[in-house]
Amino acid sequence: MDPSLIVIVVVVAALAFDFTNGFHDTANAMATSIATGALKPRIAVAISAVLNLVGAFLSIEVAKTISGGIVDDTKVTPAIVFAGLVGAIVWNLLTWLLGLPSSSSHALFGGLIGATWVGVGADAVHFSTIVSKILIPAVASPIVAGIVAVAGTFLVYRITASARQDTVSKSFKTAQALSASLVSLAHGTSDGQKTMGVITLTLIASGSLAAGSTPPLWVIIVSGVAIAAGTYLGGWRIIQTMGKKITEIETPQGFAAETSAAVTILASSHLGFALSTTHVCSGGIIGSGVGRKLDEVRWGVAGRMVLAWLFTLPAAAIVGAVASEAASTGSVGTILVGVVGVAIAVAVYLLSRRNPVTASNVNDTAPAAPAAAAA
Incomplete structure (x- = not known):
């Protein structure tokens, strides 16, 4: 395959991943705000999309970790x-279909690690960086976010214990809208950069950029637009899981969960840690449930999420390794990988239409029902 053509194909695939990352991770920022009624679903995802785009321009530290680390x-x-x-795309789509808030970031890392390991050998994988930065x-990140959310939720309820509950709820709806917006901004500084790093890595690999280069402006722009577009589409299945099935969210809890997640993500992005915003936000939601009342957390749902987290990196690595083995045979193999990837995407979409979850029914599922928790 012509070298310039394969670069174009990879850039398109990277933007496709960025798009799936957007709708897969919309729940990270907006699930609790939608669940409490602080924001209407469509308004929530629109705000999240804009702030994801803005966040993509604020830092490139995570992008540098991806492209050369x-x-x-x-x-x-x-x-x-x-x-x-x-x-990465295949794992994102499968977990979205199941409504599992797994990590898009770890899907990307796993896919790259598996493909590189099989394609050019284990010595091309920087395991020390993977351990320290991923x-x-x-x-640590979900634990930190969870602890902060536990403390924040406990304090909020103690401070507002004697206040009228309708006044508390109304006040925290406004605060929650602001904290959710901050999470969206933080998400853009973290996940928005990962596709920038992948495209930059491709340009370096093709000789279009020198080794160690930072993302060009056009890469930052298209990556930011792609994740914003995916975010606006709305990952309603995962929003339903994070907003209703882990714990019953009240506005003070939502505020505590979102604030703890935003602070953790922004700090890690500044340091270049390519963490999972899904892990952080889920940790914040669980922490808010613990801080309010321990038995408010549905530990079965939380356990399924953690199981998905554990499988994400190795599962994506296996798919990436198989795809790399096929692509290494030449142009025919690369085309075959692309065709199979598109076929899986179409199959997932068709399956999703059999039981659609939309903005209008995202909160309709009764969270206490065992069948809903297992969906």
Whole structure:
């Protein structure tokens, strides 16, 4: 395949991943605000989309971690990056279909690691960076966000205990709209940069940019627009899980959960940690449930989420490795990978239409019902 053509294919695939990242992760910022009625669903995703776009311009530290930290940018090829993206997209779509708030970030990391390992060998994978910048933050970030949310929720309820509940609810709806917006901005500074890093890695691998280069302006713009567009589409299935099935959310809880998540994400983005915003926001929601009342958390749903988190990186790595093996055979193999990826995407979409979850019915599911928790 012509070198310039494969670069175009990879850029398109990267933007497709960015789009799936947007609708997969809309719930991170807006699920609790929609659940409490602080924001209407369509208004919530519109605000989130705009702020995701703005956030993409605020930092490039995470993008640099992706483009030159996880794998050796002098050894990978555009075909390997393409294979890794297919692994990430397939996992994103499958978990979206199941309504599981798994990590788009870890799907991307896993796909790239698996594809690179099979394509050019384990020595091209920077395992020390993976441990320090990905795995340790993956474990620590939801715990930190959860602890902050526990403390914040406990304090909020103690402070407002003697106040009229309707006044408290109304006041915190406004506060929650602001905190949700901050999460969206933080999401743009974190997840918005990951596709920038992938496209930059592809341009370096093709020789279009020198090793160690930062994302060009056009890469920042198209990546920001893609994740914003996906966010506006709305990942209603995952919004339903995070907003209604983990715990019953009240406005003070939502405010505490969102504020803890936003602070954690912004701090990590500044340091270049490529953490999962899904892990952080889920940790904040669980923490808010614990802070209000321990038995308010549906631990079965939380356990399924954690299980999905554990499988995400290796599952995407396996798909990326298989795709890389096929793509390494040449143009025919690369085309085959693309065709199979599109076929899976179409199949997932058709399956999703059999049981659609839309903005109008996102909060209709009764969270206490066992069948809903297992959906």
